[in-house]
Amino acid sequence: MNNYSWINQPKIFKESSNKLMIQTQKGTDMWQRTHYGFQRINAPMYLRDVNKKRFVYKIKTKFNSNSLYDQCGVIVDLDQNNWAKFSSEFENDQFQRLGGVVTKSGYSDWSTQNISATINTIYYQITREQNDFIVAYSFDNIDYYQMRIFNLAYGNFLDTIGIGLYACSPQGNGFKANFEVLSMQPKS
Known part of the structure; x- marks a missing residue:
């Protein structure tokens, strides 16, 4: 995965071409x-840092989460106080939460919807249009459904952003989160 770099590098991970596995550690969160x-x-x-103003970024996540709030997904990062993450979060054996957190000026929000606990593969697509981001998800990489539209910059000009993958285990002892970067394409 060229042009990617770590923030909070995990102790255990494995990378090959466009794939990444992270073994999460207890007490990690965003x-x-x-x-x-x-x-x-x-x-x-x-x-990875991206300064293109219009693009579509697609990833695939595959996971075996098993403890409360175990999560893996996609993240857009400006700095510690301004970022957004979209993921599945383990809740119990019946359902998990598909959701997003948008953090602005050091305060997070959290919006969710319940999905079956049996789902262990989710695709995410983030479309950047200048300062706006449109997030969609899919279970089959064919039909995508909008999750959220957000803006991290309050009308200020955004240049370079960080975009990529994340996983964490706020309470559990860890799990394997697998990622595949499917594409980063210009959007006309």
Whole structure:
């Protein structure tokens, strides 16, 4: 995976061409202040810098999460106080939460929808249009459904952003999160 670099590099990972496996560690998370009060920005993130103003980024996640809030997905990163993550989060044996966190000025929000606990593969697509981002998900890489539209810059000009993969285990002892970068294409 050319042009990617670590923030919070995990102890165990394996990389080959367009694929990555992260073994998560207990106590890792991405969250800022809202509702729970704590700040944690120690999840492993594998990011590439992108200064294109219009693109479509697609990844595939495959996971065997098993503890509360185990998660893996896609992340857009400006800095510690401004970022967005989209992932599945383990809840219990009946359902997990498919959701997104958008953090602005050091405060996170969290929007979710319940999906079956039997799902272990999810595709994500992020489309950047200047300062706006459109996030969609799919279970089959054919039919994509919009999750969220957001803006991280409050109308300020955004140049380079970090985009990539992340996984964490806020409470559990860890799991294997597998990723495949499917494409990074210009958008007309």
